[in-house]
Amino acid sequence: MRLSEFILCDLEAILQEWESFAESLLEPAQMMDKRALRDHAKNILEDVAADLTEPQTEWAETEKSKGKSDSLSNNDSASISHGKARLALGFTLNATIAEYRALRASVIRRWQKSLLGNPVSDTEIGDIIRFNEAIDQSISHSATSYSFEKEQQARVFDSILSFLPDLSFTFTLDGRFAYVNKATTELFAHTSEQLVGKRLIDIDLTNGDELQRQVESVILTKEQCRGEMCYPSQSGNSQFYDYLFVPVIYQDGAVEAVIWTAHNITERKAREDEAWHKAHHDQLTGLPNRRMFLDRLEHDIKRSARLGSSTALLFIDIDHFKDANDRLGHDAGDLLLRFVADRLHSSIREADSVARLGGDEFCVILQDTITTKPVERVAERILTALASPFLVRNNSVHLSASIGVALTPQDASAADDLIRKADQAMYTAKGAGRNQFSFFSTPPE
Template identity: 45%
Template sequence: MPMGLADFIRSEIEPILKDWEAFAKTLFNARHMNKVGLRDHAKDMLLDIADDLDSHQTDSEQVAKSKGRGPTNHDASWAEIHGGDRQSSGFSALDTVAEFRALRASVVSHWNQAFSEITSRHLQDLTRFHEAIDQAVAESLEQYATVKEMETRLFGAILVASPDPIYVLDLEGRFVYANKATADLFALDLPHIIGKSSFDLGFSFASDFQRNLQKVMADKATFRGKFVHTFASGKGEKFEYLLAPVLNEDEQIEATVCISRDITEQALAEEKIWYNAHHDLLTGLPNRRLFLDRLEQEVKHAKRSNLPLAVLFMDLDGFKDVNDTLGHEAGDRLLTVVAERLTDCVREEDTVARLGGDEFTVILTGAKLQSDIEQVAVAIIDGLAQPFLISQRQVKISVSIGISCYPAHGALPLELLEAADKAMYQAKKAGANRLCFY
């Protein structure tokens, strides 16, 4: 008795699967899959088909199966499992069907090579095999569609529920999709967004955004950026966003997805942390850290531009007595008013800082003559010599000022600060309430 197709499939399953694997590798989403992933459930499907060929079928059952309407059971078939897995792996429906065509072609090719003469038994087996494949295609596509529909519903629910604006842009930078969060942020109905670009909508960040969008399309790579803008909704001010390219099967970009997030509160918190780390909490002046950073920058600028630079180091005379007699609260109030008067004595581009205690510093930029520096120092001495009204009492203090100049007294920030500090002690030794150059 000649070998039937069922036994042939079982005996030749490995060569058949090798053909299947070779074809699967040509599909876009299968290029990076391993052997197990490529073969997927093909072996189990072939063995099920072989068992089906051995089973008895009526004429009506054969007709139904040829139309993909064969009997089903409660357990998922291997074809259904295959269809669901392929959808989850990103395969298109056409690719999934193409795999079954390849499986059909592989079996028929090996069968024809093995038998030069086709008997009626062979024809009957081939007919039933084609019917079984048609049934498998139908089951696979039905499950593919079911999973796809569920995925679409879930994805849609995620987009609707997402608090972050998510939108899709075409190759010209026009909106082709926008979720509810986007419409709420823009304070626009979807018909007024779709088909428009960021330029059309009048966004202040449009130029930078479009330039980054073109970079994503050119590089086919994601991009993270930030922008500042107040939308019509009044929501947020500072935003970060992610641009990601959407590639087709030929790895050509067909759209770009953008996910943005309101980081206004986060940015304000970070700014507050930075401010507190670089400013004196009592007076609001730059602290030692920020002062040295600015002094370093000013020294670099002075070196490049060949301009002079002066550092004033100040220590209050009589502050300890105020603190001891009127208390620390009065002392803090005095330091606050001193900071205000010092700021009034210099230009906006100059830096006034509190290093700690009753020590203050000033960076004077562009003072070409010593007399210009002296003029500012005398203004400070006279300004702080005026009485202060603290705790309903008039308080008088004075200030001793030491001055160093770049590059004469140092080429590095710390050298200039130390030189000014030493000059300040000379001023104190000379009777206080005066200035002294290093």
């Protein structure tokens, strides 16, 4: 019986033997649909059997013996689709080729048994030669299809990444750039040739050392790492990125590379900063509002307690503001409050805080006061600053202030208590004739 006939007649038995053999050889095959696995091998064998029955010229025989073929025949469709299919299933090229080797071994082993020790004829030797050449040709076409498909996928992948606005690049296991996309080269102002082979610490990154350590950590732990970074662009405006390191893990569980992607969040950060500013600042004057003032006051009280110093709170009520607001109108009154805020801000140290609580009420927090003398000087400076006339839309407006002062820890140790006592002291100053300050408790001599 010719080998082509034997293959077709013994097809089911060959496939059963080959399936068991392939499963022990190929880990991916164990995860495949068994029916799909058998059907694919069946198609390959049928194509090889058909190839054995076709007439072959002497030239074609010589070319095949050299592993060459002038063109792809109609019997090569299974081998071509085999390479593509195995790539899609995650097979390596070696595993793809090993499938053919297992199939070859199964066919030859069963055919040898069928000969029952009889002498092998020249025809049968010729069939074996042609069978091996057909298998080799099928391997070649499958490997070519596999490689072409993989290269095409790589080109498509590279094209997609090249036009993405996100930064995308990969690292080798020694933490060096292996691939960078167009957005990355534009941000770092280097070509891909200049970047590949370098490490993060070799380029101009303010946190390059930290990022390099994160790459090493991802390789060691096999876990993702997420974070944010700031990069000063050539235009001088800082760019903010949300980034993610992801390990690429091979079938054996080892890390073979690290992928890094980064998304520009500069606009989002700006919106978040704007929203935070609106939530914590007075929209009219730009000063911290009551919410932010309370946070700072509690923070400063705790800090003073640790340092053994004192925090002074000045509660300021603007005298005669209501009269000016009624006389000039609300728009002019708003402008006047902005002028008052500017003068208050210029009367204190950079480390201290001024806030608008609402209406014409303001507060000043003075940090780390040891004696009352510096507090008195600030209060006097504020009174002097507000005593100068304000020019509001060609109108000269005269204002003054009543200031109440309370200190920690002698007057209060909690923020609410301190505000209440500074407020009481302010009413004392207002009742004493305005344009002056008053301590909640009489300062020691």
